[in-house]
Amino acid sequence: MRLKHLLSMAAAGALMCSAAAIAHAQSASGYPSKPIRIILPYSPGGAGDGFARQLGLELTATLGQPVIVDNRPGGQSVPAMQALTAAAPDGHTFAIFGTEGVTINHQLFKRPPYNPEKLEAVARLADIPFGIIVRADYPANNLKEFIQRIKSDNSTAFASPGAGTPIHLMMEVFRQRAGLEKMVHVPYKGSAPAIQDMLSGQVSVAMLDPATPLQHIKAGKIRLLAVASDKRLPNFPDVPTIAESGYPGFSAIGWYAAYAPPGTPPEIVDKLSAALKAAVQTPKISKWLIEMELIPAYMPPAETKAETAKETASYGAIVKRLGISMDN
Structure with missing residues (x-):
């Protein structure tokens, strides 16, 4: 009797699973309905x-x-x-x-x-993709000169869209790897206000996604110094990656x-x-x-x-x- 009972339960379970599978398939076939x-x-x-x-x-x-x-x-x-x-x-x-x-x-x-x-x-x-961005008049033409400049200054602020954002965290990783102890993080409430302060001269360095300041980069008011992606960006083929600029393996997207x-x-x-x-x-x-x-x-x-x-x-x-x- 016990065996028959177990077999009956197993059969019922199989039917329930089958019914659930059919119901899911039917719901997918009718999706979307609104x-x-x-x-x-x-x-x-x-x-x-x-x-x-x-x-x-x-x-x-x-x-x-x-x-x-x-x-x-x-x-x-x-x-x-x-x-x-x-x-x-x-x-x-x-x-x-x-x-x-x-x-x-x-x-x-x-x-x-x-x-x-x-x-x-x-x-x-x-x-x-992320990139290191500087004001047009910043005295560095590449990442090597940028790092030398940061190390020679008493203190340099870098902007980000906010504390705890991926951009902030990855800039901190790069800062530590490059030995830029004198860099100070200035968090903003989004990329737009950070860019505005760059344009007005309040801050000279930032890590941002290039999409946000794109019009200012094209206008020559801001320069994209290096990108943190694995490959160069199609619209900026002359801008090197951080990895090829002396930090192999560095990638941040x-x-x-x-x-x-x-x-x-x-x-x-x-x-x-x-x-x-x-x-x-x-x-x-x-x-x-x-x-x-x-x-x-x-x-x-x-x-x-x-x-x-x-x-x-x-x-x-x-x-x-x-x-x-x-x-x-």
């Missing part, structure tokens, strides 16, 4: 916002549903993260975060306000990646990921990304999850070593 919402931790008008809207147009054409961009800026990505985790896990809501949103911000608190590990990774979409609410079925995650891959690889978006000094860099869900975990550990070690905390 408008899609993209949550962003950025204000309207920036590169991240523009990227999301470009993707939205392509997704509308591919998936046959309108796409709405929901801007939830500020608060160390907390408003955007809370909106995402509160959304139904049906694929009709996903978020695009930069590196800091899922690998750094929660590590800046003793009691993190969210846990990004619970999110469903959908796709890595584009890489964001950010990225944009898509994440869905916890519990979103894998079949829907895969379908959304495939649609995002197709969108990123269209000539229109690829051209737009390159013009914005971004690099198309699609990764599927499993790889995106693995890279997120890897960089979370890496940035966490830097945060701990530098003693950076939003609780201070």
Whole structure:
């Protein structure tokens, strides 16, 4: 009797698993069935916002549903993260975060306000190169002269978009590797005010993404001294990488990646990921990304999850070593 009972339970379990699999397949086949919402931790008008809207147009054409961009800026990505985790896990809501949103911000608190590990990774979409930027009149023409100048000065301030951002952390790593003890970090509330202070002469050095000060670089008011990516940028072929300028192996990039609410079925995650891959690889978006000094860099869900975990550990070690905390 006991054997019959166990067999009956096993059969029932198999039927339940089969029913669940069929239900997931059916939900994916009917997806999407209503408008899609993209949550962003950025204000309207920036590169991240523009990227999301470009993707939205392509997704509308591919998936046959309108796409709405929901801007939830500020608060160390907390408003955007809370909106995402509160959304139904049906694929009709996903978020695009930069590196800091899922690998750094929660590590800046003793009691993190969210846990990004619970999110469903959908796709890595584009890489964001960093670069060392100086005022046009700064007395250094290359990275070697820059380092010599910094070491000869009593103190030099370097600007970043904010404490604990990937750019700040990677500049700290470079500063330590190059032995630039006299450099002092000046955190700003975003890249735009840092650039304004560079133009007005308040600060002469920064590590930023080249996309933000692009118009000023082209106008000759700011110079891109070296880039932190693995390769030279297509629009700046004469600007060397930090690695080839005497620091082999040094590489620092950010990225944009898509994440869905916890519990979103894998079949829907895969379908959304495939649609995002197709969108990123269209000539229109690829051209737009390159013009914005971004690099198309699609990764599927499993790889995106693995890279997120890897960089979370890496940035966490830097945060701990530098003693950076939003609780201070």
